[in-house]
Every structure is written in C-alpha cells, then in structure tokens.
Amino acid sequence: MIRQRAVLALAAGFASTLLIAACDSANDVSSTSPGSTAPVAPASSEPAAPSPATSVTTGGGTSGSGDPAVATMLTARAMKGLGSVVTDDKGMTLYRYDKDESNPSKWTCSGACTKTWIPVIVQDVVRTSGVEKSLLGTVHRDGRPQLTLGGWPLYRYVGDTEAGQINGQGKDAQWYAVTPSGQKATPSG
Template structure:
C-alpha cells in the first residue's frame, strides 16, 4: 500500500486552518479578557478558578526557601504588588503588568483557605471577575514561575513580594 503524503498534508493543513478560525473566538463586540503586548506563556498557574477541584482550598501554605508562603491551589506562589493600596478595592496592576502578573481569581465571595490566617476577601476586576485579596491587598501570580514552589517573582522591580500566611509581605 502506497501512502500519499501530499494528500495527507493538505488534509492536515485544512484541519489546522479550521482550528485556527475557532481559536479567534468570534466575539465581536466584547473586549479580550486581558490586553497584552505579547502573549503570556501558558502555565499551570494560569488555569481558571473552575479548574480547581470542588472542595479544595484555593489558597494554602507551603514551605519555600523564603519560609512559609501562600500559594494557590496548584502550589504556585502568590505575590503582593507594592503599588496597590490596602483596602482600596482595586488593583493598580494593569496593561503590561497584568499580562506578566495575572490576578489570582475565584468564583466565590469567600475563597476556601488552608493555613492562611490573614483576612481573605475579593475585589472586582475590570472584567467583572473576582480577584482574591489578603489583608485588603490583591494577590497575583508570576508567569515566569513555572513549577509549584518557584519564587522567581520575589523582589521583581522591587515591587513584587511573596505573601506570608498571616498576610505580611516577605521582603
């Protein structure tokens, strides 16, 4: 049996073109969820809050080289942004900042936590989602943290710092 590779290549190319069309979304009239100059690399930490198994903690405590820190449900380190204002009800990380530092989101008004003793709450994002706060400060993930326990965002630009379980900023 002789395999016709050129025919298979045409079929494969047509399929990919069809899939590419689906990826554009076709949402005329709605803004993209995030605006970024360059697409952020996909990491396990950027999963939607609905991908967290029901009943599991959205925030928990983990050991790190910086001591005990707060991590998300997938073990990814969370950070404070020092340009945010405590209890302001908003994030000051926008545009290119939010592309590199996505907010830690939840679908609940009362995110479930394990070991976190700081006051946990939420604030609305401009897109109408709920960003988790600790002690009145929004928390973020760092797209360059690629594995649970990474803390490569610590002290980036002297404005991002990991969060201790009691909500203190670890500098």
C-alpha cells in the same frame, strides 16, 4: 489470569478514588462568615504537613456559564530562605504588589502588567490550609472578583513555571510573595 488482575487493579483504583473524594468532601464546608483560622505552617526548608482545611465563600454559587464554581485552595508553604508563603491549588506562589493598596483594596496592575502578573480570580469557595481565613476578601476587576489577602490583591507570576518557585520575589523591588497573614515575604536569616 492477566486480564482478571488488570480488572481487579482497575476496580481497586476506582474504589480508592471514590474513598479519597469522599474524605476530601467532608473537609469542604462553606462558610459565609469568616471564623477561626487554621495554624500557620512552620518556617522550614521542607513543605509543611497540611493542616485541616477551612473555606470561605466569596461569591455566587455558579460561574457566568452556569457551571458550578471551582474551589480554589490557598495553602501556607514553607519556602527556603523566605519562611511561610501562600500558594494556590497548583502549588504556585502568590504575590502582592507594593503599588496596590490594602485599605481599601485597590489594584493598579492593568493592561500589559497582567500578562506578567496574572490576577487571582475566584468564582465561589476558597479553601485554606494555614492561611489567615479572616483576612480573605475580593476586589472587583472588570466585573470579576480578584482574591485579596490582608486587603492586598493577589497575583501569580508568569515566570514561575513549576510549583514551589519564587522567581517573582523582589521583582522591580515592588513584587513580593505574600505571607499567610497578608504581609510581604522577606528573606529570613
């Protein structure tokens, strides 16, 4: 009887996984021309409910090894004291650097800087939820596309070890969490 219940539980779990994957793939539609934008998440101390995801194609269909490219998800997330900032598919806050340039997109963080501030490299499809899709782009970094938002190259901070942290905010008065419209996040009220 216990064996039968275990098998039924495994079967139910497998069926749930397939159903979730099928539902998720229905929202993953590539687009080579940016169009409408998803609504920005409201600024509050609680994570906002996800809005419908949209996606943008940033490059070729496969990585250099020939494997299918992995989609990157950008989400607007409300952070206490900062309002809405952009996080990646793991919930890690993304940052912009004041020494970089947005028009045209240029990166200046290199060498030892990239050990602390990790460039956000993308392979193909970037899905968004609450992020201004039309502002996404890339800049070439050593032959790889680094994601930009509002022209600003994006980075992850090595000091953020868990989802939702903003330990890089205001570092050296030059590093700031990026908002869904590409602006630097500033403390709110």
